[in-house]
Amino acid sequence: MYAKGQAVIALMEELAPKSYAVAEDKIGLQIGTLQKEIRKVLVALDVTDEVVEEAIREDANLIIAHHAVIFRPLPHIQTDTPAGRLYEKLIKHDIAVYISHTNLDVADGGINDMMAEAIGLTVTEPLDEVHTDKLKKLVVFVPKEAAERVREAMFSAGAGGIGNYSHCSFNIDGTGTFLPGEGTDPYIGSKGRLEEVSEVRIETILPQSVERKVVQAMLKAHPYEEVAYDLYSLDLKTRTFGLGRAGRLPKPVTLQELCEKVKEAFEVPMLRVVGDPDKVIRKAAVLGGSGARYVRHAQFAGADVLVTGDIDYHTAHDALAAGMAIIDPGHNVEKIMKQGVASYLERKLAERKWATAVAASQINTEPFRFV
Structure with a gap:
């Protein structure tokens, strides 16, 4: 089964969250739609006519690029201009274009880390600091027998880190009460009967950047039909990301x-x-x-x-x-991102058993020639 466009981009944004980008950077979906199955992703540095022809040959219907294909506001799209012909070709062949620029520069494992690793x-x-991840506290109430499972799910999703320590949480035993109403299917108890259950109040912290992932993991692991939990913003900061x-x-x-x-x-x-x-x-x-x-x-x-x-x-x-x-x-050394991002997406898609293929563009988009 092929991955939907939104699913592919969700994986891309795990690597390079859009919140990491500098102000007014031209990132995100620029052409096409993600409301479709993606047969193949082509990872490119630039979106040129040669790269689009490569995508057509490769049967790729999504290009993930570093440099924007639309950088300035368009007063018009005239298909007898080079830019207009490029946009027309992309649209006619149903090829979407998604841009990950300064957010990919800033991210852990992004372009600057790739460059640093390449020279040792x-x-x-x-x-230069660009983004500081704020911390949040997540509090959830869990029946005792499910507490360990829910904690592990949250930790695996990125919660519980304090400095070089992981799996950090605080746990308090208590009694939860609830009365299941009509239309409910309670994990514990019966409709119309007030229940008292031994529960654990689990508190942990998480970076704001992984909030959605942690909450989804917690909800999936939790046995209750309706989960009681709280999220608090903290006046604390965690890691700093930058260019x-x-x-x-x-x-x-x-x-x-x-x-x-x-x-x-x-x-x-x-x-x-x-x-x-x-x-x-x-x-x-x-x-x-x-x-x-x-x-x-x-x-x-x-x-x-x-x-x-x-x-x-x-x-x-x-x-x-x-x-x-x-x-x-030269500027073109950022081409290191092609294979780096392609390998990352290939691994993540395979983990989810999606058939979507990924390729690194083989087109050299260096505009300068040395003579």
Whole structure:
């Protein structure tokens, strides 16, 4: 059985929640509908005419891309323009387009983590905070014999974490009362009779980002027909998510040696470098896409070099004067997300035994050629 579009995107948003995106980023469904079965997903960096032709050949009816296919408001769609022809082709072939941009940059396991892992960074931290997950407290009342099952369901869905501790909860024994009315099918007791049941009040905390998942898991594991539970917002914060990553290299290397590593890791034939090739690099920062605005963030994080794209002339001079090295392998290194996201979706769909296939686009959308 094929997964519906909404189900595929629910998996995608488990990896990269939309709430992680920076303000006014162009993310989400941009073309088509998710109210259909998805035969195949094509994961792409950009949505170009060549990528759409690839989707048609592959019989893919959903493209998940990093860069928006509609970036500015459209005054019209004229099908005799390049953009208009692209939209027309997508619609005619019933191919939906969903965009995961800065939320995928920010997410755990997203583009910046993929880049950091590719060059061997460890113990990474964000360069620029974008989103802080708030905490909530969930309180639920459960018959004693089902308490362990309900707790485990909530923990497995992401509740109960405090720092490096997991499975955290507080439990109080008490007595629950209820009177089943007409049309009920009570797990315990009989219609029209007041019941008193030994119950456990379970309290646990959860990040707001997994609230829906935890509540659904709790309701599924709970034996009662109608579940009594409360959710409280807390004036506490948990993990912070952000753009870029800074981390330590396994061992010190020269800037020249790191350049060779970057070329190999991101499959680029050449790159631009700011700094002394013999400079010793112990800590590095990475940021997918255009990172000129984040040179100072990298310096503040203690990085010796920033690996990012689209560095301009004046930013390069400023970095050089400040003693900060830069490696610019281009914006297109974000292509690392194609295989990373495809592998993630393939695994998640297989776990649910859906027949929807996933492929990473093989089209090179690098607009520059080196001559």
